[in-house]
Amino acid sequence: MPTVAVGDLKDDDFLLDVREDDEWQAGHAAGALHIPISEFVGRYGELTEAAPQDGRVHxxxxxxxxxxxxxxxxxxxxxxxxxVDGGMQIWAAAGRPVVTDQGTPGSVL
Incomplete structure (x- = not known):
């Protein structure tokens, strides 16, 4: 399984968040693409349109x-x-910003 540590992520890395809607609404990484795992196969095309052609999907x-x-x-x-090793729990613990859709500080459920 290819993994990356939160500390090795750069600010401009493409991030795909597969948590469910309630988790996303509570807080997420700014700029992440949200496709819940429960809808992933049906919405796969959204990823292929948004992901960088020559870049990595985190x-x-x-x-x-x-x-x-x-x-x-x-x-x-x-x-x-x-x-991303440890997910949003490690993201938040590492001091990375967690925001809501309104741009206010969020939390990880």
């Missing part, structure tokens, strides 16, 4: 389990994807 969830599943699926599709 997949994140709450702790790393759901994002690992999506990462494996993407790798099987030939996409350069990595799982």
């Amino acid at each position: 997949v994140i969830c709450r702790s790393g389990g759901r994002s690992a599943q999506v990462t494996m699926y993407l790798v099987q599709q030939g996409i350069d994807a990595v799982n």
Whole structure:
């Protein structure tokens, strides 16, 4: 399973958040693309349109389990994807910003 540590992510890295809507609404990384794992196969086209053609997709969830599943699926599709180790829990613990859709400080459920 290809993984990356939160501390190794750059601010402009493409981030795919696969948590469910309630988790996203509570708080997420600014600029992330949100496609819940429960809707991922049906909304796969949104990722292929938004993801950089020559870049890596960094997949994140709450702790790393759901994002690992999506990462494996993407790798099987030939996409350069990595799982963000520890997910949004480590993201927040590392002091990375967590925001709501309104841009106010958020939290990780």
